[in-house]
Each structure stands twice: as structure tokens, then as C-alpha cells.
Amino acid sequence: MIDLERRKKLALHLRHLSVGLISNDDFEENLMDDVTHGWLPEQYYRSKQAKSDDEIIQPMLELCWGLYDDTRNHKLKGTDKLSNESLKIIARCILFLQSEQEYEWPYFNANNPLLKFSLGEIIITILSIGQYYRDKRKEQEIAFAEFKKLGNFEVWPFSTKINTRNN
Structure with a gap:
């Protein structure tokens, strides 16, 4: 819509x-x-x-x-x-x-994962001296690299580049 x-x-x-x-x-x-x-x-x-x-x-x-x-x-x-x-x-x-x-x-949440952490995830992050957070950021970076491959990311939010030159 x-x-x-x-x-x-x-x-x-x-x-x-x-x-x-x-x-x-x-x-x-x-x-x-x-x-x-x-x-x-x-x-x-x-x-x-x-x-x-x-x-x-x-x-x-x-x-x-x-x-x-x-x-x-x-x-x-x-x-x-x-x-x-x-x-x-x-x-x-x-x-x-x-x-x-x-x-x-497709939707991709590019926000810092810390913004949507539950209380349990915050506690795990503290207990792991930040390793849990670093792992989540790494997962997000990998997912973003895959997201960019789904189309021509250089023209996002469009899906394809339109050639406007007259032939």
C-alpha cells in the first residue's frame, strides 16, 4: 500500500x-x-x-x-x-x-541492537563484559552485507537504477 x-x-x-x-x-x-x-x-x-x-x-x-x-x-x-x-x-x-x-x-533493522535489548540481554551483556553485544553487532553486520546483495544497494530505496538517457 x-x-x-x-x-x-x-x-x-x-x-x-x-x-x-x-x-x-x-x-x-x-x-x-x-x-x-x-x-x-x-x-x-x-x-x-x-x-x-x-x-x-x-x-x-x-x-x-x-x-x-x-x-x-x-x-x-x-x-x-x-x-x-x-x-x-x-x-x-x-x-x-x-x-x-x-x-x-525486505525490512532490515539497521538500528543498534542494544536499543531493543531485553533486560535479560542487558544482564548477559554485562556478565559477558560486552561480548554478547559485540556478537549481536557482528551478526547484524553480516546480515546487512547479505541485505545489500538483494538488489542494487547504490540506488536504495529504489530497487533498480532507471536509465534516463535517450537512445
Whole structure:
């Protein structure tokens, strides 16, 4: 299911965040109003809407959350400015969000596994002097390498590169 209205709102807010027009706190408030049904981007996966949502929304929210430091209010300017490579990826994401294309990649949770650890896993991590966490990170790195092989990752979130040259 494609939710073009929410995609376009997410694209607009992402563009404003990425070029420093709005702060990260403003961005989160805008998303909560327009995209996530009141959920913070990093918690949206818990919502009932996330289970049957447009497939691109959750990966985009997770990508967005990784762009800024959510422990302080700031704009992505100066020392917080995004790299040219990050801006290139964001531009491609905005283009995808404005399209009517289905998201064809499987879901991949790129967030730090520590964020979703249970109490038991935190205790195991402490008792293993961090080895359990390092093992989980290694598993995630291997899974991500396999994920990237599922398509042309250089054009993610698109699934294939479109040749726009006239023949």
C-alpha cells in the first residue's frame, strides 16, 4: 500500500531537516503530527499502524532518526551539517517518497541492537563484559552485507537504477 500523502509530508520534513531549516525537535514534532500518528520516529515500530503501513515509512523513519542527536535540540548546520554523501542519499530518499513506487526491499533493522535489548540481554551483556553485544553487532553486520546483495544497494530505496538517457 502506498500512502502518497504521508510520503510527501515525510519528504518535506526530511528536506527541511537535512538542509538545516528546522531543528531535530521540530522535525520530530512535525512527524508526530503528520506521519507517525503521535509516535516518535524511533518508537513508531511499536505502533499498530506500523504493522500494516506503507512499507517505506518505517525504514525512512529509522534512517531519519540516525541523522541527528536526539539528546539536544539542534539544526543540521555547522558542525552538525550532513556530509555530501548523506545529502545524496537523502535526495534519493526524498525522490522515492515523492514517487508512487512500491518499496520492494525486505525490512532490515539497521538500528543498534542494544536499543531493543531485553533486560535479560542487558544482564548477559554485562556478565559477558560486552561480548554478547559485540556478537549481536557482528551478526547484524553480516546480515546487512547479505541485505545489500538483494538488489542494487547504490540506488536504495529504489530497487533498480532507471536509465534516463535517450537512445
